[in-house]
Amino acid sequence: MSENFGSLGNLDNLTDRDNPRDLSSPREVVIAVENVSFSWPGQSTPTLQLDALNVERQDQIFIAGPSGSGKSTLLALIGGIVVPQTGTITILGSELHSLSASSRDQFRVDHIGFIFQQFNLIPYLSILDNVLLPCHFSRYRRQRALAQGATLRLAAESLLVSLDLAPLLWPKPVTQLSIGQQQRVAAARALIGQPEIIVADEPTSALDADRQQRFLDLIQRECEQAHSTLLFVSHDERLAARFSHRLALNELNHAAQLEDQ
Numbered sequence: 001m002s003e004n005f006g007s008l009g010n011l012d013n014l015t016d017r018d019n020p021r022d023l024s025s026p027r028e029v030v031i032a033v034e035n036v037s038f039s040w041p042g043q044s045t046p047t048l049q050l051d052a053l054n055v056e057r058q059d060q061i062f063i064a065g066p067s068g069s070g071k072s073t074l075l076a077l078i079g080g081i082v083v084p085q086t087g088t089i090t091i092l093g094s095e096l097h098s099l100s101a102s103s104r105d106q107f108r109v110d111h112i113g114f115i116f117q118q119f120n121l122i123p124y125l126s127i128l129d130n131v132l133l134p135c136h137f138s139r140y141r142r143q144r145a146l147a148q149g150a151t152l153r154l155a156a157e158s159l160l161v162s163l164d165l166a167p168l169l170w171p172k173p174v175t176q177l178s179i180g181q182q183q184r185v186a187a188a189r190a191l192i193g194q195p196e197i198i199v200a201d202e203p204t205s206a207l208d209a210d211r212q213q214r215f216l217d218l219i220q221r222e223c224e225q226a227h228s229t230l231l232f233v234s235h236d237e238r239l240a241a242r243f244s245h246r247l248a249l250n251e252l253n254h255a256a257q258l259e260d261q
């Protein structure tokens, strides 16, 4: 997280003392949100109003906030699924509002891996084909996956093994996997081809405490290895201590503060 911006008071550096950083060489800002206001269609008041938020490469951010504080909306804005009415969102140097809707879709699949609470796996595709979906839609992800493995299949298999999904599971239909196994397939799909940003929206809410910790271990390790930035939304504050930064969205989001009054 950039230290140069005065508006980041809500981003508590929980564990920076354990993870000292060379402040003389700041990292690239990969996500920059500036003066953004966003209302969902048909709503008279904004859902999100943010002055500034800057996230640096390899940051791992825990995003907290009560239900309705706009966590998923923020992720949708960062992914370019929706665009703000005012302000700018710049991802990896590209201003999202200057891209067409189809260019934003391509930008998203090239550079951002999403893990959703409901996984969104395709039931009629095999586990491997689910993992390889982003490589089908993105040449960029395909090339990066091929740099990791001799073939795309080997790259996907290696990721599945890293995420504790043993080969004997691979022939199974995804619908016959446990919740935790489906979650790890969804994680492998987000991670394949090493996108610069991984976005996880309450990916652990269906898991018990042990499995949550284990899942987080795997995701954080993979992000570290790929030098990816991780945005992780969760209601479970116990997980926050595992992150270098915590973003309390109800404090940062002026729209939420107005609603609370």
Ligand SMILES: Nc1ncnc2c1ncn2[C@@H]1O[C@H](COP(=O)(O)OP(=O)(O)OP(=O)(O)O)[C@@H](O)[C@H]1O
Pocket (backbone or CB within 6 Å): 040, 041, 047, 065, 066, 067, 068, 069, 070, 071, 072, 073, 074
């Ligand atoms: N697709 C949508 N269309 C219209 N309004 C929406 C849409 N998605 C979210 N909202 C509204 O935006 C506000 C913030 O919702 P959001 O899902 O971003 O909150 P959240 O913090 O992620 O909540 P939760 O923790 O319950 O998932 C809510 O008032 C919600 O009704």
